[in-house]
Amino acid sequence: MSVDFFSEDERVSPKGRELIFWLSEMVRETASIWKIKTFSDAKEKYEELVSEEGLSAKHPELKKPELIFGTVDEELEYWSQYIEDVSIGLFLALPEFFLPYLFRMKFFLFQSICETFDISLPSIPRKQDHLGRALYYGQISEALYEFRKLYNLSSAEMCAFLDDFAPHFITDIEGKEMPEPLKAWIIKGGINDNGDYKAIAEGGASFRSYWQGNIDTRRGDILVFYFLTPRKKIHFICRALSDGLYDPYFHYHSTVLVGTPIAVPEVEFSELNAHPILKNNPGVRAHMQGPSGVPLTSQEYDALLGIFKEKGFDVSILPKLQKIDFLPDLQLQDERDVEVHLIEPFLKSLGYEESDWIRQMPSEWGEANAIIRIIS
Numbered sequence: 001m002s003v004d005f006f007s008e009d010e011r012v013s014p015k016g017r018e019l020i021f022w023l024s025e026m027v028r029e030t031a032s033i034w035k036i037k038t039f040s041d042a043k044e045k046y047e048e049l050v051s052e053e054g055l056s057a058k059h060p061e062l063k064k065p066e067l068i069f070g071t072v073d074e075e076l077e078y079w080s081q082y083i084e085d086v087s088i089g090l091f092l093a094l095p096e097f098f099l100p101y102l103f104r105m106k107f108f109l110f111q112s113i114c115e116t117f118d119i120s121l122p123s124i125p126r127k128q129d130h131l132g133r134a135l136y137y138g139q140i141s142e143a144l145y146e147f148r149k150l151y152n153l154s155s156a157e158m159c160a161f162l163d164d165f166a167p168h169f170i171t172d173i174e175g176k177e178m179p180e181p182l183k184a185w186i187i188k189g190g191i192n193d194n195g196d197y198k199a200i201a202e203g204g205a206s207f208r209s210y211w212q213g214n215i216d217t218r219r220g221d222i223l224v225f226y227f228l229t230p231r232k233k234i235h236f237i238c239r240a241l242s243d244g245l246y247d248p249y250f251h252y253h254s255t256v257l258v259g260t261p262i263a264v265p266e267v268e269f270s271e272l273n274a275h276p277i278l279k280n281n282p283g284v285r286a287h288m289q290g291p292s293g294v295p296l297t298s299q300e301y302d303a304l305l306g307i308f309k310e311k312g313f314d315v316s317i318l319p320k321l322q323k324i325d326f327l328p329d330l331q332l333q334d335e336r337d338v339e340v341h342l343i344e345p346f347l348k349s350l351g352y353e354e355s356d357w358i359r360q361m362p363s364e365w366g367e368a369n370a371i372i373r374i375i376s
Contacts, residue, residue, distance in 0.1 A: 054069050181221045223240055236264060
């Protein structure tokens with residue numbers, strides 16, 4: 001027997017035959033026989049289903065129920081990947097305690113709703129904590145249940161609140177002025193030419209999508225879009241439309257909203273690998289393997305702009321990194337250099353005199369706990 005997962009159904013194929021199961025219906029049938037009186041009962045049964053029992057497919061042509069969502073690490077991730085279907089099934093069975101979760105790949109919006117309306121969310125589990133991520137839906141459900149009861153909302157009213165009413169009160173991040181980029185990153189896509197290039201090329205300036213990225217990405221940052229095998233090329237320069245954030249129901253966990261792509265001359269990996277500056281980038285040295293969201297230094301990004309320019313492209317239409325030109329051009333070797341060349345001139349510019357501070361203020365632990373302490 002083999003199991004293949006699709007977005008709308010689960011297909012179980014014994015002896016070469018294909019049997020189709022609706023995942024949400026499987027969850028509904030399982031949860032509908034639970035003996036539930038309180039939310040604590042509902043949450044406990046969900047946790048048992050995920051961590052102890054697993055989800056089994058039942059069919060007359062199967063001799064016994066076949067486990068498809070198991071309780072070991074490599075199977076636990078399915079609960080997160082198919083959270084929409086799982087949550088809909090729970091809602092159909094127990095609407096008093098569970099609601100459909102329709103924010104997968106849009107966790108930023110869900111977080112914003114919760115912050116705006118004072119719904120307290122628990123901390124997001126780590127990426128490798130597959131059990132924690134699977135159980136996180138139960139914790140979300142608890143927070144939404146408490147909010148619903150506080151304001152005496154029915155389940156239907158709560159669905160309308162989350163999916164229609166509340167989003168209108170969230171500040172549209174795209175409506176804000178785009179800040180100047182502070183950093184540049186290489187983001188990756190298009191493995192096995194899976195349609196990423198077509199989606200961006202056809203979407204043009206209106207293209208928007210959440211993508212695996214570096215959690216340290218900030219809105220406005222530059223995103224150099226590199227396509228993996230078989231293309232192995234840079235095709236677009238995009239901008240980060242959101243800060244990097246964690247999404248418990250996104251396979252790659254850390255994500256960023258990508259948009260405003262600008263098509264640039266193709267730059268193949270061989271060109272990057274042969275460039276005297278770009279060849280030293282960690283992503284290039286790793287042959288673009290590993291997670292998306294590899295940082296580019298200002299010098300490396302300028303080198304990339306130089307390649308575009310050599311190919312006849314007008315680089316003036318591309319975003320530029322801010323230059324930090326307010327620091328002196330100094331070689332700082334130790335703390336003393338930092339004191340003399342940076343901190344003391346800064347203090348003097350604020351109107352302090354040398355008698356106003358003490359260097360290497362000793363602490364009770366025997367070491368200096370500050371380079372300079374201002375005498376109050």
